[in-house]
Amino acid sequence: xxxxxxxxxxxxxxxxxxxxxxxxxxxxxxxxxxxxxxxxxxxxxxxxxxxxxxxxxxxxxxxxxxxxxxxxxxxxxxxxxxxxxxxxxxxxxxxxxxxxxxxxxxxxxxxxxxxxxxxxxxxxxxxxxxxxxxxxxxxxxxxxxxxxxxxxxxxxxxxxxxxxxxxxxxxxxxxxxxxxxxxxxxxxxxxxxxxxxxxxxxxxxxxxxxxxxxxxxxxxxxxxxxxxxxxxxxxxxxxxxxxxxxxxxxxxxxxxxxxxxxxxxxxxxxxxxxxxxxxxxxxxxxxxxxxxxxxxxxxxxxxxxxxxxxxxxxxxxxxxxxxxxxxxxxxxxxxxxxxxxxxxxxxxxxxxxxxxxxxxxxx
Amino acid sequence: xxxxxxxxxxxxxxxxxxxxxxxxxxxxxxxxxxxxxxxxxxxxxxxxxxxxxxxxxxxxxxxxxxxxxxxxxxxxxxxxxxxxxxxxxxxxxxxxxxxxxxxxxxxxxxxxxxxxxxxxxxxxxxxxxxxxxxxxxxxxxxxxxxxxxxxxxxxxxxxxxxxxxxxxxxxxxxxxxxxxxxxxxxxxxxxxxxxxxxxxxxxxxxxxxxxxxxxxxxxxxxxxxxxxxxxxxxxxxxxxxxxxxxxxxxxxxxxxxxxxxxxxxxxxxxxxxxxxxxxxxxxxxxxxxxxxxxxxxxxxxxxxxxxxxxxxxxxxxxxxxxxxxxxxxxxxxxxxxxxxxxxxxxxxxxxxxxxxxxxxxxx
Numbered sequence: 001x002x003x004x005x006x007x008x009x010x011x012x013x014x015x016x017x018x019x020x021x022x023x024x025x026x027x028x029x030x031x032x033x034x035x036x037x038x039x040x041x042x043x044x045x046x047x048x049x050x051x052x053x054x055x056x057x058x059x060x061x062x063x064x065x066x067x068x069x070x071x072x073x074x075x076x077x078x079x080x081x082x083x084x085x086x087x088x089x090x091x092x093x094x095x096x097x098x099x100x101x102x103x104x105x106x107x108x109x110x111x112x113x114x115x116x117x118x119x120x121x122x123x124x125x126x127x128x129x130x131x132x133x134x135x136x137x138x139x140x141x142x143x144x145x146x147x148x149x150x151x152x153x154x155x156x157x158x159x160x161x162x163x164x165x166x167x168x169x170x171x172x173x174x175x176x177x178x179x180x181x182x183x184x185x186x187x188x189x190x191x192x193x194x195x196x197x198x199x200x201x202x203x204x205x206x207x208x209x210x211x212x213x214x215x216x217x218x219x220x221x222x223x224x225x226x227x228x229x230x231x232x233x234x235x236x237x238x239x240x241x242x243x244x245x246x247x248x249x250x251x252x253x254x255x256x257x258x259x260x261x262x263x264x265x266x267x268x269x270x271x272x273x274x275x276x277x278x279x280x281x282x283x284x285x286x287x288x289x290x291x292x293x294x295x296x297x298x299x300x301x302x303x304x305x306x307x308x309x310x311x312x313x314x315x316x317x318x319x320x321x322x323x324x325x326x327x328x329x330x331x332x333x334x335x336x337x338x339x340x341x342x343x344x345x346x347x348x349x350x351x352x353x354x355x356x357x358x359x360x361x362x363x
Numbered sequence: 364x365x366x367x368x369x370x371x372x373x374x375x376x377x378x379x380x381x382x383x384x385x386x387x388x389x390x391x392x393x394x395x396x397x398x399x400x401x402x403x404x405x406x407x408x409x410x411x412x413x414x415x416x417x418x419x420x421x422x423x424x425x426x427x428x429x430x431x432x433x434x435x436x437x438x439x440x441x442x443x444x445x446x447x448x449x450x451x452x453x454x455x456x457x458x459x460x461x462x463x464x465x466x467x468x469x470x471x472x473x474x475x476x477x478x479x480x481x482x483x484x485x486x487x488x489x490x491x492x493x494x495x496x497x498x499x500x501x502x503x504x505x506x507x508x509x510x511x512x513x514x515x516x517x518x519x520x521x522x523x524x525x526x527x528x529x530x531x532x533x534x535x536x537x538x539x540x541x542x543x544x545x546x547x548x549x550x551x552x553x554x555x556x557x558x559x560x561x562x563x564x565x566x567x568x569x570x571x572x573x574x575x576x577x578x579x580x581x582x583x584x585x586x587x588x589x590x591x592x593x594x595x596x597x598x599x600x601x602x603x604x605x606x607x608x609x610x611x612x613x614x615x616x617x618x619x620x621x622x623x624x625x626x627x628x629x630x631x632x633x634x635x636x637x638x639x640x641x642x643x644x645x646x647x648x649x650x651x652x653x654x655x656x657x658x659x660x661x662x663x664x665x666x667x668x669x670x671x672x673x674x675x676x677x678x679x680x681x682x683x684x685x686x687x688x689x690x691x692x693x694x695x696x697x698x699x700x701x702x703x704x705x706x707x708x709x710x711x712x713x714x715x716x717x718x719x720x721x722x723x724x725x726x
Contacts, residue, residue, distance in 0.1 A: 012382075016379065016382055016383070019375075019379055019401075019402070020379070020682070020683060020684045020685060021672070021683055021685060022672075022683075022685030022687055022697075024401075038382075038387075038402075038403075039382070039401075039402070040401075272679075272680055272702065273682075281676065286672060286673060286676050287673060287676045287677040289676070289679075289682075290679045290680050294657050294658075295657075309384070309385075309649060310649060310650065313644065313649050313650045313652070314650040316635075316652075316653045317635055317653050319383070319636075319652075320383060320384055320385075321383045322383060322384060322385030324385055334385075339635065
C-alpha cells in the first residue's frame with residue numbers, strides 16, 4: 001500500500017500510473033471531494049490528525065505527498081514508522097524560499113539576486129543592489145503566484161511591501177529571461193537518476209497554462225547538472241522538478257518542487273515512462289523507466305472550466321485528462337496532452353487547444 | 364456511469380482508460396475478487412440476476428461487456444432501459460461458431476472449410492471434403508482452446524468426436540497458415556471507423572502468448588476490408604477483433620470477438636490511442652482516437668504467475684500490467700507491453716521477456 005498526503009489531481013495521476021504496477025493507494029485529504037479518492041482509500045481529515053497519520057504509517061509500505069506545504073513534523077512523525085519520500089530535508093529546504101535560495105547558492109546553482117528583508121527600512125537598503133522591477137515573495141506557503149507582489153519602481157515599493165507585510169519576506173531581482181523552463185528528474189533509493197527533456201512553460205497570472213517538451217535543447221546538460229547537484233545534496237528519492245529561467249543560454253534557478261509537477265504532465269503520453277510512474281518506481285526502489293520523448297509533446301491546462309469533450313477529442317493525437325473536480329474560478333480542473341511527430345503538427349494542435357481552453361478559462 | 368458485464372482484466376483496463384476521460388464505472392461480476400472492482404462499483408452476483416441487471420440499467424448511461432458468453436437475453440433485458448454496445452446481434456452471431464462462419468460466408472469473407480455435424484455418421488460423411496488434420500469445435504462457449512478436439516487421421520476421428528459428443532459441433536479443415544494475425548477496429552455510434560495495424564499472434568496450448576504489431580503489413584488493407592464488412596453488416600458499435608490466418612498472402616477468417624481483445628493489449632503504450640480508450644469513445648459516440656503505432660510494439664502474456672517486477676522493469680521500454688489476480692494454473696495474471704524504435708530492439712526485448720515469462724508459466 002502506498003500512502004499519499006493529498007488526494008488531488010497529482011495523487012490521482014500517481015494512482016492511475018500505479019494500478020498497472022499492481023499498487024494500492026491510500027489518500028489523506030480533508031476534502032470531501034478529493035478527486036483521487038475514487039482510486040483508493042480516502043482517509044478524510046486534517047493533515048495534522050495524528051490518529052489518521054498513525055493509521056497511514058501503520059498500513060502503508062511507503063508514504064509520499066503531492067504538495068510541498070506539508071508540515072515537516074508530520075513527515076517526521078510518519079517516518080518513525082514507515083519510510084517517507086522525498087525526505088523531510090528536501091521538504092524543509094523547499095518550504096522556505098530563503099533556505100532554498102541559500103541552498104542553491106551553496107551548491108553553485110545560479111539564482112536571481114535576492115535578500116531576506118524583515119523591515120521596510122531593510123528593503124529600501126537593499127533595493128539599489130536588486131534594482132527595479134523587483135519581486136517580493138513570502139518565504140513560506142506560496143504557490144501559483146500567491147504570496148507575491150511586484151514593485152516596478154521606487155514609487156510603489158511601499159505598497160508592495162504592505163501587501164505581504166507581517167510574513168517573512170525575500171526580495172528578488174527580476175531576471176530578463178527569454179523563456180521559463182523546467183527540468184524534471186527522478187532518483188530512486190539506490191541512487192539511479194533519470195532526466196526528462198526540458199519543458200518550456202508559459203504562465204499567466206502566476207498559473208501554468210502551457211508546457212512543451214524541448215528535445216535536444218542546447219541547455220539540457222546545463223539543467224541536468226543543476227538538478228543533479230540538488231538530487232545528490234538532498235539524497236533525494238522520487239521525482240523532483242526544478243523551475244528555471246533561460247537568460248539567453250544561461251540558466252538561473254527559480255524554485256524546486258519536491259513532487260511530480262504540472263510542467264511534467266505531457267510525460268503521460270509524451271514520454272516512454274511518465275513522471276508519475278517514475279515517481280512510484282523511485283520510491284519503491286524499482287529500476288527507473290526510460291524518459292525519452294515520443295516525438296514532440298505538450299500540455300494545455302484547463303482552468304476554471306472544461307471545453308466540450310467532443311471538441312477536444314476531435315483533435316488528433318490529443319488526450320484528455322479530466323480530474324473529476326468541480327469547476328471553480330481559477331481552479332485547475334483538467335489538462336490535455338498532445339503528442340505529434342513534427343513540431344509543426346504540435347504547434348497546430350497547441351493553437352487549437354489554447355483556443356478551446358480560452359472559452360472556459362475564467363482566470 | 365458506464366456499466367460493464369464482467370469485472371476481469373479487460374474491464375479493469377477499460378476503467379483505467381476511462382478515468383482520464385472523467386468516467387465512472389460499475390461492474391457486474393459474481394467473483395468476490397473481480398480485479399476491476401477497485402476501479403468502480405462492484406455489483407456482485409450472477410450475470411442472470413435480474414435485480415442487479417435492472418440496477419445497472421437504471422444507473423448507467425451505457426452498458427458494455429468484456430466477454431462474449433453473455434446470454435443474449437440479458438443484453439435484451441438491459442437494452443430495454445439503456446443502450447448496450449456492442450449490440451445483441453453482434454453477440455448472438457459470435458456466440459455460435461456455425462452462425463459466425465455462415466455470416467462470414469454471406470459477407471464474402473473467406474473461412475476454412477467447415478460443416479455442422481450432429482452425428483458421428485455425418486462427421487464421417489463430410490471428412491473426405493474437410494481432409495485431415497481436422498478440428499472439431501463445440502458451436503458455443505469455447506475460448507482459449509477449450510471445447511476443441513483435433514483429429515489427425517481417420518484412426519482418431521471417433522476419439523475426437525467422443526471428447527465433444529453431446530454438444531452441437533462443427534468440423535473445420537485445417538488451413539496451412541504461415542502466421543496467425545488479428546485486426547482490431549473501432550466503430551462509434553455515428554459510424555466512424557478506425558483500424559489498428561495487424562497484430563501477429565503466437566499461441567501455445569490455445570492461449571495467446573505473444574502479440575506483435577505489424578506496421579505497413581501488405582495484408583493490412585485486405586484485413587481492413589474484411590472487418591469493415593463485419594462492422595457495417597452488424598451496425599457494430601465498439602471495438603471488434605477479428606482473428607485471421609495468413610495463408611501466404613491470402614487471409615482466412617477464424618473468429619471474431621465483440622470486445623477489446625488480448626491481441627490488442629500492446630495498443631496501451633504502443634498506439635497513439637489504446638483499444639480501451641477507443642472502445643469507450645465509440646460507445647459514447649465521441650470522435651475516435653488516432654490508431655497509429657508509436658514505433659514497434661508487442662505484448663507478452665504472463666500465465667499462471669508473474670516474474671519479478673524488478674527484472675521486468677529493468678528492461679527499457681517495457682511496461683508492466685498486473686491485473687491484481689491471484690495466480691492459478693493457466694490463468695492470465697499480467698502482461699507486459701514493449702515499445703521500441705526499431706524492430707531489432709523490439710526483438711531483443713521480446714526474447715528477454717519471453718525468458719522471464721517462461722520462469723513462471725505453468726501451462
